[in-house]
Amino acid sequence: MAGAWREADKALMRVVAFVAALLLLIGFASEASAHASLVFAEPRDGAVLTQAPKTVQLRFNESVTAGAINLIDASGKLRTDAVVDAKDEAIDVTLPADLPKGTQIVSYRVISADGHPVTGSITFSIGAPTENKPPQESGAGIDGLIWLTRLGLYLGLFAGIGGVFFVNWIAREQVASPVIHVSLIVGIVSAVASLALEGLDVLGLPLSQVLSVTPWKIALGTSLGPSLLIAIAALIAAMVALRGDVTGISRTLSALALAGVGLSLAASGHAATAPPELLTRPAVFLHATSVAFWLGALVPLVAMLRKPRLVLPVVNRFSRAAVPVVGVLALTGVVLATFQLESFGALVTTRYGIILLIKLALVAALLGLAALNRSRLTPALAGGEAAAKPLMRSILLECALAAGILAVVADWRFTPPPRSIIADAPLAVHIHSDKAMFQVLVSPGRVGFDDFVLQLMNGDGTLLHAKEATLTLSLPQRGIEAIERQGTLEPDGFWHVSKVPLAVPGRWHMRIDALVTDFQKITLEDDLDVATQ
Amino acid sequence: MGARMIIRLSILVAAALAAAPASAHVTLEGKQAAIGTDYKAVFIVPHGCAGSPTVKLRVQIPEGVIATEARPVDGWKLDTVKGKYASEYDVKGSKVSEGIKEVAWSGGELPDKTRQDFVIETYLTDRLKPDTTLYFPVVQECGQGVSRWIEIPADGAAPAHEGKWPAPGVKLTKP
Numbered sequence: 001m002a003g004a005w006r007e008a009d010k011a012l013m014r015v016v017a018f019v020a021a022l023l024l025l026i027g028f029a030s031e032a033s034a035h036a037s038l039v040f041a042e043p044r045d046g047a048v049l050t051q052a053p054k055t056v057q058l059r060f061n062e063s064v065t066a067g068a069i070n071l072i073d074a075s076g077k078l079r080t081d082a083v084v085d086a087k088d089e090a091i092d093v094t095l096p097a098d099l100p101k102g103t104q105i106v107s108y109r110v111i112s113a114d115g116h117p118v119t120g121s122i123t124f125s126i127g128a129p130t131e132n133k134p135p136q137e138s139g140a141g142i143d144g145l146i147w148l149t150r151l152g153l154y155l156g157l158f159a160g161i162g163g164v165f166f167v168n169w170i171a172r173e174q175v176a177s178p179v180i181h182v183s184l185i186v187g188i189v190s191a192v193a194s195l196a197l198e199g200l201d202v203l204g205l206p207l208s209q210v211l212s213v214t215p216w217k218i219a220l221g222t223s224l225g226p227s228l229l230i231a232i233a234a235l236i237a238a239m240v241a242l243r244g245d246v247t248g249i250s251r252t253l254s255a256l257a258l259a260g261v262g263l264s265l266a267a268s269g270h271a272a273t274a275p276p277e278l279l280t281r282p283a284v285f286l287h288a289t290s291v292a293f294w295l296g297a298l299v300p301l302v303a304m305l306r307k308p309r310l311v312l313p314v315v316n317r318f319s320r321a322a323v324p325v326v327g328v329l330a331l332t333g334v335v336l337a338t339f340q341l342e343s344f345g346a347l348v349t350t351r352y353g354i355i356l357l358i359k360l361a362l363v364a365a366l367l368g369l370a371a372l373n374r375s376r377l378t379p380a381l382a383g384g385e386a387a388a389k390p391l392m393r394s395i396l397l398e399c400a401l402a403a404g405i406l407a408v409v410a411d412w413r414f415t416p417p418p419r420s421i422i423a424d425a426p427l428a429v430h431i432h433s434d435k436a437m438f439q440v441l442v443s444p445g446r447v448g449f450d451d452f453v454l455q456l457m458n459g460d461g462t463l464l465h466a467k468e469a470t471l472t473l474s475l476p477q478r479g480i481e482a483i484e485r486q487g488t489l490e491p492d493g494f495w496h497v498s499k500v501p502l503a504v505p506g507r508w509h510m511r512i513d514a515l516v517t518d519f520q521k522i523t524l525e526d527d528l529d530v531a532t533q
Numbered sequence: 534m535g536a537r538m539i540i541r542l543s544i545l546v547a548a549a550l551a552a553a554p555a556s557a558h559v560t561l562e563g564k565q566a567a568i569g570t571d572y573k574a575v576f577i578v579p580h581g582c583a584g585s586p587t588v589k590l591r592v593q594i595p596e597g598v599i600a601t602e603a604r605p606v607d608g609w610k611l612d613t614v615k616g617k618y619a620s621e622y623d624v625k626g627s628k629v630s631e632g633i634k635e636v637a638w639s640g641g642e643l644p645d646k647t648r649q650d651f652v653i654e655t656y657l658t659d660r661l662k663p664d665t666t667l668y669f670p671v672v673q674e675c676g677q678g679v680s681r682w683i684e685i686p687a688d689g690a691a692p693a694h695e696g697k698w699p700a701p702g703v704k705l706t707k708p
Contacts, residue, residue: 039584061584061645519593519670519683 037061038108038120045122052126056093056106063088064118067109070479071095074102074130076447076504078479080209086110102130103449103501107481119481121474123501129449130501142207143414146197149190150410153228156187156235157264157288158406161257162296164238168246168254170297170318177303181242187235191228195219221477227268234260262289271336280339287332290325295402297322298395305392309385315378322374326367352412359408366401369394429510431524435459438512438524446531450502454487454495456514464522468515469495473528475508502530559671559682561701562650566667569659569708572598574669575652576701581645582675589639589674590651594632595667599624600656601633606649609641622658642676663707668700 040059043049066086071079071093083094093106107121160183167175199215200207209215219225234257241253262285266272272284297318304311337356347353373394380387427445431438439455452471456464469487474480480503487495502508508528515521562575581587594601596619605611614635621630636653643649661667670683684696 037583061580515681518591518672518681521681521683523684 037118041122043124045124047124048128049124049126052095052097052099053124054095056095056122056124058091058093058106058108058122060089060091060110060118062112064091064110064112066091067111068107068479069093069109070107072105072107072478072480072503074100074104074126074503099126101127103503105480105483105501105503107479109481119474121481121483123483129499130503142197142201145207146194146201146413147410149194149197150413151407152186152190153194153231154406154410155183156185156190157231157261158292158295158402159299160184160187161234161238161254161261162292162294163299164242164296165254165258165293166297166300166318168241168251170321171300171304171314172246174245175300175303177300179299179303181239183299184235184239184242188232191232191235195225195228198222198224218477223268227264230260230267231264234264258289258292261292262286264288271340275339280336283332283335286328287336290329290332293325294322294329298399298402302392302395302399305388305395311388312381315381319374319378322370326370355408355411359405362401362405362408366398366405369398369401427528429526429528431512431526433459433522433524436464436514436522436524437461438514440510440512442528447502447505449499452487452497452500454497454512456495463493464514464516466495466514466516467518470513470515471497471500472511472513473500473502473508475504475506478504478506480504505530558699559673559680559701561669561703563703565704565706566657567706567708568657568661568663570657572655572657572703573652574655574703575650576669576671577648577650578643578673579646579648581643582673582678582680584645585675585677586645587643587649587673587675588641589637591635591637591672591674592651592653593670594634594636594653594655595669596620597658597661598655598667599629599632599658601636602654603633603636603638604652604654606638606641606651609638612637612639620660622660624656624658657705659708661705663705665705666702667705668702670700
């Protein structure tokens, strides 16, 4: 019996070896061969049509398998209701009947017979090319949910993780407070929900699409992806640190979680990405960890004040540490506000500024209470247990104010800071290698149709005489494959490419090929941040 | 399945795959060539430009490749561009400082999806570096459109398959 099994094993091994060899060969074979190419498109790339076509036909020079075929309509929405029909070298996309007027993009990723992916995009316009305008707002329902999940996330990060840190480092004993535990859970749920909602928002999809893979994948690709993953990891670390007694391990975990709060918020968002990032990212990190330290203390303090006799040394410890923390908070806050606002006027003329003013008023009230606690109510605690009641009431009020601040701040998700609104100046990108320098001007540099001016120079700054210049743009994150346009050399000595459809905001990849001689070209690549407004 | 059977099957599959019309790029036949020896460069043109027939093929001869002689192809006119090399080469006792720098076949019409080989006989001087890849940039002109097989990976980069239009290349070995 055993012998028979061994034989079977050997046979199995041979089959496995054979399959492995086969796969290896196929792998090599497909590496050696190459791609199909698009030979015909109806409507043709760049066409302006009076009426919406029923279908888009793509024809390749050999049989292809359809990979991702995406339709992005003139309002910048990824449409899920286009029907793709692929057979041999033909791909037909049946378009939905309700396409808005303006420019639509059909992006294709197909697989050649040999397994090599081939990608590209064609655009066509119905009526006339889309004018530059901000894309339609996503549904108010989603906006409300996004705000709510932001708030939930802040609760988890500040009250939850901040609370765990307080328990481990200031109180130095477990504090029976279910609020911290609940905050952490709310934080995790909100972080996961944020991810899905962000994906839906970016793609302009309704809430019903939340269970499909695409929005999740897209959101993970944005800067919010890593930010939320860090947040979730920190929240879980804090939950572990909350279990059992305060030990070396739980203290380490809680400190790591607190750092996670800073890292998470510094990884994404308006403030962290404001130039100069070398300054703003660390500022956001310090600001966020300070907030967590301060707000995190409030909930456990209330819980501990129920037994006022034990609480005095804890309150004193917190009080001592809080002074420098509030200093850091104020300093980093001022730095960040300066970079975001750029002028005092923006405080009252922009929604961003007004939100900041409300926040500052609430923070002032919070600081007033904190000062009162420190100078009057805390010292009174030494006098007797009766003094605990006023301190407790004051801290509860602080909690309410803190919740208000977070609710206000969560609204910043929807308001671009003034620094990014003034962008009516064209976007300038400088790409450099040892061989060449390309200066690229993109106007208006926003979502819509953009004109590109390419200034091609040699490495030493002299004019680069090119025979051809090709501009290629793609946004793979959003399923838009290469849009390719030839530049024309105009009398000003620059290469011009007009009306390139940058249909959606995001970090586009830009590639410029300058043909120097028939046999030599210089290729430089860079990214281009395209904003909504 | 016996072991021998498997080996036979493997060989069969390998042969079938190797014989399959390989590439949609313009490529060079053979994987490597030794420096300091004669080299017959066979350029394989497997198709036209996005469906359009090939009407002209131009090949640039890289520095360090000398004594170039292009083979005529039936129905095509052969032209060469001569010029000075960047440096002087000492081959079999005689000094060579100029020669063919570009070869062009034109006037023919090679339909899409039809393979044709274009052959250039050369000598690879020992000034070329072994263990590098020697690239021959090729411009394929078609009835409609041009395909420029001229992308050469930057120094140090892997011999990229990532480019869309890689120049055909051959790995150089020691003599």
